[in-house]
Amino acid sequence: MRKRKGGGAPPLEFVAGNGLMHRRALLQSGVMFAGALGSGATLTSAAAEPLTEPEWSLYPGAVTPVLQTPSKYEKDVVRTLSNPKGDARTQHARAPLQKLNGTITPNALHFTINHSGIPDIDPDKHVLVIHGMVREPLEFTIDALMRYPMVTRKHFVECGGNSAPMFSPEPIQAPLQALHGLVSCAEWTGVPVSTLLDEAGVDPKATWMLAEGADSLAVSRSVPLKKAYDDAIVALYQNGERIMPGNGYPMRLLLPGYEGNMNTKFLRRLKVVDQPAMTYYESRNYSPLRQGLQVLLRQRGKILHHPAVVRLHHERPGLLRDFRHRLFRHRTHRESFGLRRRRQELGRSCGGRPGQPEGVHALLDAVALGRPAGDHHQPRLGRFRRHAAAARRLHRGARRGQESAERARLSQPAL
């Protein structure tokens, strides 16, 4: 937007660099805007002038490079860093979401969080080991993995702490990048973890898979084997090119829907076990605190809640209502009936043990609310919804059949 000629109004402050104006500035100059528009003036009021050849059209352009980078005029479209000097702590790079469009985040702008910097990994020397409760431990080179059938999927990856400023007691005046920049979306290509696990031959008694990176902290997380078999990928490509160093080069675990930290970067080891390891990053760093409320949404002893929301209910019930509203929008009638019931139960089960601090293990962070297995609420249903419910039951049954078939597919170990 141009500065207006002769006008008394100060230039507007752009808060997001995408044509957005500072809210206060808009409010202050609102009257003036109304007057200007009312009198027929526009914000781009300069009269058209005869066209001339611009400078860049008068001589041949630059040499075509082997690797192209964005125009120099886009130099402001960059990530913001939390630790630019690389001090001995975590480094965040937030994606400039407000300056991007479409669903894919360009690789150079994909958000990253590195707990001890970006390791310089030679792909020719890096290997992936699968061992533990398997019939035969295996070691895969990158060259070997490149010859496997791969899948390509678009997935968001989001830090477990993204949007944390939204939980502030007061609204924060900050650009989108600072508030929500720890989420990005890419098209990931790689080898299904299930293929590799099947080749190693998983012990049917195993339930978890420990994933570990080759960074100096050897960041490690526990992944349910069920998830590993469901849709986990050893990703080698990001938006068609090899994964960026900050995103886990030469390969990373990709767990669609799970919080970013579980998508182990610089992946070098998968150990099949029968219990979660309760590593530092899952039993301390990414285990959020909650207090006061014993159970937010409880059904048959299964706890379905988002810990941050639990705390919000404790201190800011209004925000919790907003969060619920967002959830309800995506629920079917039957499920929202269940939620309503659970919300009623909530009234009786609030409180917890007074003054007793609690933590929540962030072992599984798929979604804020999951539908529990064995849901047996039987709300009053109309004929149409009865049919729908029956169809869903059938679908569930089919899925169970498929899962048991998959279980049978697991090769028998010689343990």
Added chain:
Amino acid sequence: MSMFKPRGASLLVALAFASATAFAADSPHLGKPVSEADIKAWDISILPDGSNLPPGSGTPAEGAKLYVDKGCNQCHGDNGRGGASNMLVGNPSLTADGITSNKTIANFWAYPTTLFDYIRRAMPWPTPHTLTDNEVYAICAYLLAANNLIPQDQAMNAQTLPKVKMPNHDNFIIKFPDKI
């Protein structure tokens, strides 16, 4: 299914397909078999029941010396009271500052085995993977004793460490137990 082919052929095709999915015979099998002995140097994951804890032992007194010698105090402060990095010794209120409260070994950590696992895999921050198993046990013993979680003279080893009772152990809730 084509109606022009003999029924036997289609049955064979169906059987072949079924066996391929049943034994994953169609996957490339390009992994190189490796023995657990060869993986040992990388196999550093410790489970909460103490599985995979290595032989060795260390006392709080040895750990107190190592805490200084290895430079732990440079980030975590004298006597573990905190500095540029996390407080290691001390029991501040978990509820004082809500979600931003200081989570320490004494007030939050649920498993003593996490201590060994993390120190061995990640510390000291500038030079990880350099401590011996005895040294890791000693530093664990020092931190647990300084937090009054074990007697001042109790050595930590593969038997004693998993048995340490962490004060906050019973206050955790697994978010999606039905999926585990």
